[in-house]
Amino acid sequence: MAFIIDAWDFNQQPASRVTDLTGKPVVGCWYHLERDTDGLEDWLKQADIPEPLIDAMTEEDTRPRFQRLKEGFVLLLRGVNLNQGAAPEDMLSLRILSYKGVIYTFRKRPFKAITHIRESLEKQDGPDDLNDFLVHLVEQLNLRIEDVIDAVEVKIEDMEAGGYDNTAVQQQEISKLHRRLLRLNRFVRPQLAALDKFTTESERSMDNEMHQWLLNERDTTQRLLEQIDLMLEQLWMQRELLQQAVAEKMNRNTYWLSVIAGVFLPLSFLTGVFGINIGGMPGVENEDAFEIFTYALVVIAVIEFLLLRRLRFW
Structure with missing residues (x-):
């Protein structure tokens, strides 16, 4: 089945890779799927997943959100695009479906966060259960968003320390960084709202320790959003100072x-x-x-x- 990228069974410790993919999904397992591959929808229907949920997992354009279901939940998240030749701010969509004790993740392009978790599972150093997997996934997404934001912050600090000698080049750099932060803000803000709802709902299904870890990751997303807002303000200030420098030079x-x-x-x-x-x-x-x-x-x-x-x- 070409649409199944990977599958892991968390019913035993450490988790083991699922080798038999011909039958229906097994409770307690995680299936990582390619959402634009032929045969996926038929396989999901055979797994008794309602058609509206299948449409939600395979539609082209989505925004981060959380939806509670009678037998699980839908969690749509975004992660920075770290694939070769791609712009990190063009965030990729990761769809997560928890249904009847099985977790499905859907992607169109590779995710570094998912790759890291798969590698840790292969080394028998990964998540212990499905709840732990979800916390690890949010953590890895946040880590990579944080790396991109930190790189932007360094560029802003260098710009502030460099003066305003080459105003034309600096104006282009400010516009580039401003556009990058706006694209990140476009998805990180609703992602925080989705994680808020997910954290609230998961209090009943997770133990206290795991729920606290999820709360920490939710707080990390909040901090990242605040950092983006702060840097947007810094760029506006840099733009004003640059315009003032240009005006002074002209005067x-x-x-x-x-x-x-x-x-x-x-x-x-x-x-x-x-x-x-x-x-x-x-x-x-x-x-x-x-x-x-x-x-x-x-x-x-x-x-x-x-x-x-x-x-x-x-």
Whole structure:
């Protein structure tokens, strides 16, 4: 069955891989499935899973949410996309269905979090039961979101310490980071709400210790969301400071252009007057007139410079 990526039996310790996949799903097992592979829907129907739940697990676009069922629950989560060549903020959908004592997870692209749990199970160092598996899964999703957020935070700190010399490049970097955080925020916020409901509902099915671990992971998601909100505020502040730096640079350039124009305005006036090519211009018959006129322009320019300096124009 090509749609079954992996399956583990938690009815014994340590958990063992399910080798016989021809029959119906076994209570106490976890089945990891490829949701866009032919034959999956028929297999789920044979497992007595209602068609609305099958549609919810295989639909294309979903947002994080939790739904309690009479014989289980539906938990839709998102994880950062750490596949090669992908953007981490394009978060992947992971659908979790707990139904009649069996847990099914559905994915379209590989998840590093799932891979880590499978590897730990192979080393006989993984979760002890299905509840432990769910807590481990939320933990691994949070760890990878945290890694991406920490990388963004480092870039923001470097930007704050680097000054505002190359404003064009910095503007592009701010826009890139802002877009990344907005995409993360789009799914982490409803994911927190889904985990809130899941934590409340799981209090009846989990023992105290396991429920406390789940609460800790819910708090971690809350902290990650707060960290995203804080960094969004930091980026807005960086954008304002960058715009202020650009405005100051433009004002400074405009100011110096005005000073230069002020210095050369009377000089331009004099050169314009003495450039009139009509009779009666003074100095036309004097061979030293051009040299005298040039020295006069230099003296006027020096006097203007000293006058502007005394008036504290800069």
